[in-house]
Amino acid sequence: MLRLMKKHTRPPVNEILIGDCIAHMNALPEGSVDMIFADPPYNLQLEGDLLRPNNSKVDAVDDDWDRFDSFATYDSFTRDWLSAAKRLLKSDGTLWVIGSYHNIFRVGAQLQDQGFWMLNDVVWRKTNPMPNFRGRRFCNAHETLIWCSRDKNSKYRFNYEAMKALNDDLQMRSDWLLPICTGRERLKVNGQKAHPTQKPESLLHRVILASTEVNDLILDPFFGSGTTGAVAKRLRRNFIGLERDAGYAKIAAERIAKVTAVDDPELVSTPAKRAQVRIPFGNLVERGILQPGTVLVDQRRRFSARVRADGTLTTGEAKGSIHQVGAHVQKAPTCNGWQFWYTEVKGALVPIDTLRQKIRAEAP
Amino acid sequence: MLRLMKKHTRPPVNEILIGDCIAHMNALPEGSVDMIFADPPYNLQLEGDLLRPNNSKVDAVDDDWDRFDSFATYDSFTRDWLSAAKRLLKSDGTLWVIGSYHNIFRVGAQLQDQGFWMLNDVVWRKTNPMPNFRGRRFCNAHETLIWCSRDKNSKYRFNYEAMKALNDDLQMRSDWLLPICTGRERLKVNGQKAHPTQKPESLLHRVILASTEVNDLILDPFFGSGTTGAVAKRLRRNFIGLERDAGYAKIAAERIAKVTAVDDPELVSTPAKRAQVRIPFGNLVERGILQPGTVLVDQRRRFSARVRADGTLTTGEAKGSIHQVGAHVQKAPTCNGWQFWYTEVKGALVPIDTLRQKIRAEAP
DNA sequence: AGTCGTTGTGAATCGGCGC
């Protein structure tokens, strides 16, 4: 599962590549990745062990360090990995980045400068953050994720129904309440945490479920302890992990080896309504489910129209598709005829959409 | 209350200055402002109309003041008003900026570039955001505030205890749940909203209570409908509002005129613990509240020490302040002796901090 | 007076496909 640098014509799948992430990304084929999740190092001010793209080490922060030089170095690093990521993404692919106030504003500005198109900023609210011990600031209880498509006009994937279902049938908001990674989920080595910033699997679960489909390829350029790979495997997605530290890569590989994929792909896929087979309204007439001449009404019986043999409706004065006639009688610009029109079955009004669903159920 | 441009030697207080905010800021004296709250244009970049599922049109922010040609234009505007703001701030003053994902990353990067020091990013979670009508993204349910001091080493004000009290005696977190401005609070003109982006007073209440003291001077360079001024007046702070639109300035002035300041300054001031009179532990001994020789113990009676006449403690082997000895017995680097040590009063353990509070209550 | 249903609205970067 662990590999060193190599030029690839096809992306190596479900592997961890050890080394500098930018060099690895540049060796992978253009436009080959569906989604990227990135948890880049935070700013120099805290860590001081940032590597330049060429793997040379940035001088550690000391009393003489110049803030402007440091931000410039971090910006340069950000620019480089983001442009490599953009090259790798499919045109309809999306990118997630997570960060804190130390680095996320710089990353966000770079994203916009490079033409990524922001879809949402998402706040991970921690149920159990570390308190502010000195009482000099607000408790820093969240991190920020930015979700963006490769380009402004990308037809990106968003599994709206899956997210809505996850949230008790209310549309998912941009603020997510999830615990930090603790307890048995937290990887340990000799009783010490194996990685300082291991992300919780619940966070990746939501990210992956929201923005990918089964068998999609997910890249994580800062793989660390491999949370992205573990959740990708469980949800039957493919992944590539890039990690410069061979020790972390080994821990991640061992972790992922223990993960079992959900056995049934249907359990981890939520097909969008938009992706369902299209059934023309005329099919209902052809198949005798609705006879020509049947009278359709709206829910409050304010309007009515008759079904014609060619699958159009007529009110006498107006004629056209179920959508067009629905819009016309309401004097509205548009209308979803499937939901607007009802037919009477045994004295009760039934939306014609119910009839369509029966056809779909017969021939899946 | 409304004034036009003029060069000032002292800041004009509790007034609204009409005109370009940068010119006004440059005409105000350097280092004269305690806190700045800024709600700059978000640069939303909207294109077509958006319809709700019921075909009604969303009343979007399409005002001229929110339109910028490019990110470069927006960045230049941001750079200019931030540098003017920095000049105006006292060296220990703080700046708040609010924004959405459209602009906040650019503003945040600029703040860092100009040497402001970030203290927190704060998320305003809306209880009642506008939904995402097309189901194409997560519901955009929050906005982001950045709170920063003028410089890295500023001794900024943070009313920790006031924030903790506001949050049921739990440390205030960086995610705030507050409703948007609706109902009677929302200013209307002829039944239409008077300003497209009026902020709720609850948000400013928290911002002002967190970071200012009674009689402080607060500047709002994008005054709009004057929420900052209204809340500042009620909480007995002073304000300067800058607004380029004379119509908005008039509405704000009328609004603020109706606000009544809280009558008792004590109700809106929360002196920090560290601003309270310092009581040396020795005072308790001098005043006979604790006799030399009294045995202090920790809450679980694992450790004990005896009080000496000079206000130090001794365990026999170690001797020093209540803090030093507390740290020593625990083998901890530091210890707050006031909270660590207890004395027995009528069979019950009482923290020595309680004794200190009694002294403070006697002579306030 | 109180309850219940209807209507309105909020800083919004809010389609996809075939011809």
Place this chain on the structure above:
DNA sequence: GGCGCCGATTCACAACGAC
């Protein structure tokens, strides 16, 4: 690429009117 059509899509409140 442009155009036209199909058809998918909303939550929390406040205000108001009906009963």
